Amino acid sequence: MADNVGNADARPDLELEESLAEETPEGTVDEQELAEAEAPCGHKGVGIPAAGQRHGGARSVGFRPGGGEAAHAYEDRTGIKAPRIIAWEITRSCNLSCAHCRAAAEFGHYAGELTLDQIKATVDDIVTITNPIFILTGGEPLMRPDIWEIVDYVHEKGGMPVIGTNATLITDEIAAQMAEHRIPRISVSIDFPTAEEHDGFRGQSGCFDATLEGIGIAKRHGVGVQVNMTVTTMNADKVEAVHDLAEQLGVDAFHIFMLVPTGRGEDLLDKELPPEEYEAVLEWAYERQKTSPLHFKPTDAPHYYRIIRQKARAEGKKVTREEYGLDAMTRGCLGGITFGFISHVGDVQPCGYFDMQLGNVKEEPFSKIWTDSRVFNELRDYSLLKGKCGACEYRAVCGGCRARALSVTGDYLAEEPYCVYVPASMRGECET
Ligand code: SF4
Numbered sequence: 001m002a003d004n005v006g007n008a009d010a011r012p013d014l015e016l017e018e019s020l021a022e023e024t025p026e027g028t029v030d031e032q033e034l035a036e037a038e039a040p041c042g043h044k045g046v047g048i049p050a051a052g053q054r055h056g057g058a059r060s061v062g063f064r065p066g067g068g069e070a071a072h073a074y075e076d077r078t079g080i081k082a083p084r085i086i087a088w089e090i091t092r093s094c095n096l097s098c099a100h101c102r103a104a105a106e107f108g109h110y111a112g113e114l115t116l117d118q119i120k121a122t123v124d125d126i127v128t129i130t131n132p133i134f135i136l137t138g139g140e141p142l143m144r145p146d147i148w149e150i151v152d153y154v155h156e157k158g159g160m161p162v163i164g165t166n167a168t169l170i171t172d173e174i175a176a177q178m179a180e181h182r183i184p185r186i187s188v189s190i191d192f193p194t195a196e197e198h199d200g201f202r203g204q205s206g207c208f209d210a211t212l213e214g215i216g217i218a219k220r221h222g223v224g225v226q227v228n229m230t231v232t233t234m235n236a237d238k239v240e241a242v243h244d245l246a247e248q249l250g251v252d253a254f255h256i257f258m259l260v261p262t263g264r265g266e267d268l269l270d271k272e273l274p275p276e277e278y279e280a281v282l283e284w285a286y287e288r289q290k291t292s293p294l295h296f297k298p299t300d301a302p303h304y305y306r307i308i309r310q311k312a313r314a315e316g317k318k319v320t321r322e323e324y325g326l327d328a329m330t331r332g333c334l335g336g337i338t339f340g341f342i343s344h345v346g347d348v349q350p351c352g353y354f355d356m357q358l359g360n361v362k363e364e365p366f367s368k369i370w371t372d373s374r375v376f377n378e379l380r381d382y383s384l385l386k387g388k389c390g391a392c393e394y395r396a397v398c399g400g401c402r403a404r405a406l407s408v409t410g411d412y413l414a415e416e417p418y419c420v421y422v423p424a425s426m427r428g429e430c431e432t
C-alpha cells in the first residue's frame with residue numbers, strides 16, 4: 001500500500017530538492033545555485049537542517065543526497081545529473097488492498113522479486129555514480145523479512161534509506177528497529193479524516209486506527225513521520241480536515257498527491273479531479289502552507305510550481321529561497337531528472353507511475369540505464385516537450401506530469417492533460 005511512493009515526490013525524505021536547469025520566470029539558476037551552495041538543499045548539498053526544522057528527513061541527519069564525490073564526478077563526466085532519490089519497490093506484497101495503489105499490490109509472494117544479493121549488487125552499482133536517498137517502498141516494505149539487512153547495506157554504502165509504509169504493521173519492536181537502523185523518516189498515507197471513509201478506500205476495516213497507532217509508535221521512538229494524502233473527487237473537500245488530523249498527530253510533513261491513474265489507480269480514472277478543481281486544490285495548498293506548521297509538498301502536481309510563481313508575482317514577491325524555502329529550488333516533475341524508480345522485479349522507470357520499463361537491473365546496471373536510456377535523456381531535454389508544455393514559460397519549473405501525458409496520450413512528451421494554464425506565447429503575449 002505504499003501506493004504513492006513510486007513517484008518523484010512521495011518520498012519520505014524530504015527536504016531535498018532540485019536545482020533548476022534553466023532560467024525560470026522569476027528566478028535564475030544563479031540565485032538557486034548560490035542558495036544551494038550557501039544553504040545546502042539542492043543537488044550539491046542537503047546537509048544542514050533548515051532553521052526551525054522539525055525532526056525527520058534526510059537533512060535533519062546531515063545527509064546530502066547526490067552531494068558526494070561520485071555524483072559530482074559522474075556529472076562532470078557525462079553532463080547528466082546523478083539521481084538523488086531512488087524509490088525502490090523492494091516487494092510488491094502488501095497486507096492491504098488500496099483502491100488507488102500504484103503497484104496494485106496484494107498479499108502473497110510475487111514471482112521474480114529481486115533477491116537480497118541482487119539488491120546489494122544494484123546498490124553497489126548505484127553508489128558508483130551517486131549517494132542517493134533510497135525510498136524503500138512496496139507493496140508494504142515491512143513485509144520483506146530482510147528489510148533491515150537492506151537498510152544496513154544502504155547505510156554502509158553511503159546512501160540514505162527511508163521507508164514508505166502503511167504503518168499498520170508498526171509495533172514497538174518494529175519502531176525500535178527503525179530507530180536502531182537509523183531510519184530518519186517514514187511516509188504514511190491517510191486519505192480521509194475518518195475511519196469509516198479511510199477504511200472503505202483502503203479495503204480493510206481497522207486500517208485507519210492501526211495507521212494512527214503506528215504513527216504514534218514511530219514518533220515515540222523518534223522516527224520522523226510524513227503524512228501523504230492522495231486527492232481525488234472523493235476527498236478533495238477533505239484536504240483541510242486531513243491536514244488538521246496530520247497536525248494533531250504531530251507529524252513533520254503533509255504531502256498532497258494528485259492521483260495519477262496507473263496501476264490499481266486506473267480503476268479510479270473517473271475519480272481524477274477535473275483540471276479546474278485540481279488547480280483549486282493547489283491554490284489551497286499555496287495559501288495553507290503560509291500558516292501551517294507542517295512542511296507541504298504538493299506532489300505529482302508539477303504545475304504547483306507555476307502557481308507559486310503566479311501567486312508570488314501577484315503578491316509582489318520573488319520566488320527566492322529566503323522567501324519560499326525549498327519550493328524555490330525544486331522542479332515539478334523530477335522523473336528521470338534526479339529521480340528514478342526500481343520495481344520489485346528490477347525494472348527501471350522514471351517514476352512508479354510512468355508505465356514504461358527502460359531496462360532491468362538483473363540484465364544491466366542501473367547506472368548504465370540512467371546514462372544511456374533514450375527516454376531518460378529525452379525527459380531531461382525540456383526543449384522536446386510538446387503542445388502547451390513545449391510553449392510554456394514555466395516548463396523549466398513545471399514540465400507537466402510525463403506519466404499522465406503517457407497514460408492519456410501514449411506520448412510522454414505530450415502536453416500535461418490536467419493543466420488549465422495557457423502559455424503566454426499561445427495567448428499572443430510576451431513571456432514574463
Ligand atoms: S502548460 Fe505544461 S509546463 Fe506549462 S504550467 Fe501547464 S503543465 Fe506546466
Ligand code: SF4
Nearest residue numbers: 008333351401402403
Ligand atoms: S511523471 Fe508525474 S508522477 Fe512521475 S515524477 Fe513526474 S510528476 Fe510525478
